[in-house]
Amino acid sequence: PPPLPSPAKEFLESHNKARAEVGVEPLQWSEKLAKDTSLLVRYQRNKMGCDFANLTASKYGGNQLWAGSAAAVTPSKAVGEWIKEKDFYIHANNSCVGNHECGVYTQ
Template identity: 65%
Template sequence: MASHSFLIVLVLALCHSSAHGAAPASSHNPTQVTTTPTPPPNVANEFLQPHNQARAAVGVGPLKWSEMLANATSRLVRYQRNKMGCQFANLSDSKYGGNQLWSSGMAVTPRMAVDNWVQEKNYYNHTDNSCAPNHSCGVYTQVVWRKSLEVGCAQATCVKEQASLTSRATKFQGFAFGFRQNDLSKSIDLMERVIILLPDACSIDDLH
């Protein structure tokens, strides 16, 4: 049986930020999963190091690992497992954005996932803050968002289809210098749902 890896990277507005929209959800709908709790330090570093290498390459400061954000993303992963069949989180109408990846035929490590997103650097034009025609580059700008401070990740594996769901949250201060704000509309229903999953992270008022 071929191995299928399903990954999502979330950008969490804690509490003054904007984010890129999530990619369309996969039509594949694996249902049986097991969850992995907050990653141990070695797994955390597998996520953190490629983020910081990409950031250093463009003169952006490093991220720090956040246990609080890792726990928060673990809650979101469990929500996607229990309520959404291990599909992508639908964040298109919220202040939350996401980078998502579906891979078939191999296990995807944290570094492989981040490296995949960083490849979009090839399509980013820093001069006018745009993507090359017929290409996207939003997942790359998420990785190198200048005002990002902390990152936390969590993962669930969809056993039946050998798929994994990985979530990443980032704490921000303000907006990224050099990257335009993505003006996304807000869904109160979605925000309330996320706040339930992420207690004490932000208040609803912080997200208006």
């Protein structure tokens, strides 16, 4: 396969570093998922809104992030924001500490 574009590689490496820290198998890049995601991103862009994508009918989940400026969010920073939810995750019963969310972390 061709080498990954730099942002894709950074997302994948950042995810896999966080996964390794908790003993979870690494992810592998999927061209099919990347193409499906690209379609979703174009759809969201064309709606010209700031709502998160509705993935209810999708077989995929998704990690989404609110940011004041997209230019300031690198792939590593985005993954770092998602990983912050780890502090609220209770592994023993796969739940979150009350009044907190950790669905992005467990995605």
